Amino acid sequence: MEPTKKVLLLLANGFEVFEASVFIDVMGWNLVEGDGSTELFTCGCKKEIKSSFKQRFLPDYLIGDIDINSFDALAIPGGFEVYGFYNDAYSDKFLDVIRGFKAQNKPIASVCVGALPIAKSGVLKNKKGTTYNSPVRRTALKDFGVDVLDQPIVHDDHIITSWNPSTAVDVALLLLENLTSKTNADNVRHLMGFDVY
Known part of the structure; x- marks a missing residue:
C-alpha cells in the first residue's frame, strides 16, 4: 500500500461549491475505489x-x-466576487499558504478564478496559466505577470490552472494523476463514468 497523499482544499469565503466538490469526490473515489x-x-x-x-x-x-509539511498537494476552487471571494483569496494568510506549497514544489491545482490568488502570490510570474474566460479576469491574470493561454487547462511547473467550472473534473483527475499515476487516474475516471460521455 502506497503512503497516504494528503490534499489540502483551500476555501475562500464565496468559493464555488461545484469547483470544490470535484476535488472532494475524485480524491474520495480514489481512497475507496482507486x-x-x-x-x-x-x-x-x-x-x-x-x-x-x-x-x-x-x-x-x-x-x-x-x-x-503535512500535505502533499493544494487545491483551490474559484468563487464569485459578489460573495466576497477575493477578500479571503487575496489575504496575506491565503497567499502565504500558496507560497509555502510552491516553495516545496508540491502540486497546486485550481479551477477558474482560483488561478488569481495563485498569480497574486507571485508563484505564477513568468509562467503559463489561464483563468475564467472573461476579459476582466484574463487581464488581471496577465497583470500578475502570467503568460495567459487561451486553452481550458494549463499545467506549468507543478501548477494547474483552468478557465471555468466545466474543467473542474479534469483538473481534479490531473491532480490525482500527479499524485499517483496516469493509470490510476484513468481508472478513477472510468469508475466515476467520466470516460463514457
Missing part, C-alpha cells in the same frame, strides 16, 4: 465559511493551524 492513497482536508480563514450562493461550511482546519 489505489487508496489519497485523503482530502478542507481549510479556511474562519471557523465557518459561506460559499457562493450562501451555503455554510465548517472547514477541517483554520488557515493559521496548517503545517504545509
Whole structure:
C-alpha cells in the first residue's frame, strides 16, 4: 500500500461549491475505489465559511493551524466576487499558504478564478496559466505577470490552472494523476463514468 497523499482544499469565503466538490469526490473515489492513497482536508480563514450562493461550511482546519509539511498537494476552487471571494483569496494568510506549497514544489491545482490568488502570490510570474474566460479576469491574470493561454487547462511547473467550472473534473483527475499515476487516474475516471460521455 502506497503512503497516504494528503490534499489540502483551500476555501475562500464565496468559493464555488461545484469547483470544490470535484476535488472532494475524485480524491474520495480514489481512497475507496482507486489505489487508496489519497485523503482530502478542507481549510479556511474562519471557523465557518459561506460559499457562493450562501451555503455554510465548517472547514477541517483554520488557515493559521496548517503545517504545509503535512500535505502533499493544494487545491483551490474559484468563487464569485459578489460573495466576497477575493477578500479571503487575496489575504496575506491565503497567499502565504500558496507560497509555502510552491516553495516545496508540491502540486497546486485550481479551477477558474482560483488561478488569481495563485498569480497574486507571485508563484505564477513568468509562467503559463489561464483563468475564467472573461476579459476582466484574463487581464488581471496577465497583470500578475502570467503568460495567459487561451486553452481550458494549463499545467506549468507543478501548477494547474483552468478557465471555468466545466474543467473542474479534469483538473481534479490531473491532480490525482500527479499524485499517483496516469493509470490510476484513468481508472478513477472510468469508475466515476467520466470516460463514457
